[in-house]
Amino acid sequence: MKGRPAYRNSPAPAESWKGPIERLAWGGKGVAHAEDGRLLLLEAPLALFPGEVVEATVIWKARHGEGRVSRWITRDPKRAQAACPVAETCGGCDLWEAGRHAADLKQQMVTDLLRRQLGEDVPWTWHPAPDSARRHRIQLHWDGAALGYFRRHSHALVPISTCPAATDPLSAAIPRLQAAMEGRVLPGRRGRWELSTDSPAxxxxxxxxxxxxxxxxxxxxxxSDEPIRHRLGEAALRHEPGAFFQVSPPWAAEAFGGLLNTWDVKGATLFDLYGGVGLFSVLLGERFQHRILVESGEAAVAWARKNLEAAGLASECLVADVAAWVPEGLGQAADVILLDPPRAGLEPALCDRLLTAGAGTLVLVGCDGAAFCRDLKRLAPAWSLDQLAVLDLFPLTTHVECVALMTKRP
Incomplete structure (x- = not known):
């Protein structure tokens, strides 16, 4: 059935479609097929389970269709009641109603991506999040009358008074933040606010x-001008409020630290590129004789210097654009290059220079699976993939963190 466009500013008319979800693709999209065999990619406000029958609003493109699930006709019995009262409208989480099967669904998404991008024969390990993993940072929006998250695919506000995805102190602070703005104790100007907490929360x-x-x-x-302090096992880190840091620091430190320890990552000099406030340098500790941390943000580098000095780790912390800073032939055979780039991944020119690096080991971290796989393939002419792991550092969402251990080809 044809109707109005499914998406704003879309020239194509929308059609209603009903059918089963066959499998899950990267990003949590449900894969289905129309009667004529054309591929369908469907997104939903709640988790999708393969085998469920849904109704969706679809726009057909040249060779496939894209749409949004509007109704479940049959639901998988494994579904669980969402613990969030605004689960179907809030844009903050994707996997409510998956319950204890959320990790299994995410693993299916990752499997689909890695199979298509890297092939069937590439081994990898999956590291699901523990039940205790919660967000230590949330971004809220104040419209002058209400505080909340944006509605999915919209800038319309979904008012909230609690957030079950956040740590208890953060969730409990939401109504106190709203009351302070309503009472003019805090600025009442419309805009974005970030609530953050330390570790332990x-x-x-x-x-x-x-x-x-x-x-x-x-x-x-x-x-306040007090920094946020994180005690992460034996590691300690500080940074300014509002600065970029891991969403769930205790779980991230446990996952990254355990993985790098299992892989026995060590050497002479660590080139910690896109190093932030020094998380990886501190986690790797005395496994290296020296560290060179490069990050473009001045404030982050200032805190990295303090964190590494407090940990007693010899280092150079430099403010520079990584893509411009990395030279040809970087490092020696005993050195390790560790890169944790932004979501877009590595710039092509940076990949080219990494092909000439003299370091013997490279660790690549990526929070966008598609960009991460692209970069692995760009580096493949000079670097062999030894280990690949996927960490669920973002519970209740379709996002993951990918980590690869590579060694320089002879």
Whole structure:
């Protein structure tokens, strides 16, 4: 049945489609086929299980269709009641109602991506998140009257008073943040706010779009210049509120630390590229004689220097664009290059220079699976893939972190 466009500004008319979900593809999309054999990629406000029959609004393109599930006709019995009251409208999480099967569904998505991008024969390990993993950072939006997340595919606000995906202190701070803005204790200007907490989760900071920060104390919010402190096993890190850091720091440190230990990553010099505030350098600790950390953000590098100095680790921390800084022939055979680039992955020119590197080992981290696989293939002429792991560092979403251990070809 044809109707109005399914997506804003789309010239193609929408059609209604009903049928079964055959399997899950990367990003949590359900894969199906039309009666004429054309491929369908469907997204949904809640988790999809293979075998479920759904109704969707679809737009047909040249060779395939894309759509959104509007109704479940049959539901998998493994579904669980969502613990979030706004699960179907909020754009923050993707896998509510998956229950204890969320990790299995994510593993299916990753399997589909790696099979198509790298082939059937590439071995890899899956590291699901523990039940205790919760978000230590959330970004909320204040419209002058309500506080919440954006609705999926929209800038319309979904008001919330609690967030079950966040740590308890963060969730409990949401109504106190709203009350402070309503009472003009905090600025009431419309915009984005970030709530963040330390590790273990205890103190809560609120940071506005201008970078101003308040700490929540028993009697309310107070201006603060205190850094956020994370105790992550034997590692300790500090950074300013509002700065980029792991969403769930305790689980991220456990996952990365355990993986790098299992792979026995060590050497002479560690080139910690896109190094942030020093997470990987600190986790690897005394496995290296020296560290060179490169990061483009001045504030992050300043904190990296403090964190590595506090850990007693000899290092150079440089403010530079990594793609411009990396020279031809970087490193010696005993050195390790570790890269944790932004979501877009490595620039082509950087991949070209890494092909000439003198270092014997390379560790690549990527938070976008498709970009990560692309970069592995770009590096393949000079680097062999020895180990591949996928970490579920973003519970309740379709996002994962990929990590590869590569050695220089002779």
């Amino acid at each position: 205890n103190t809560v900071w609120a940071t506005d779009e201008r970078g101003r920060t308040w700490m929540l104390e028993p009697d309310g919010w107070h201006r």
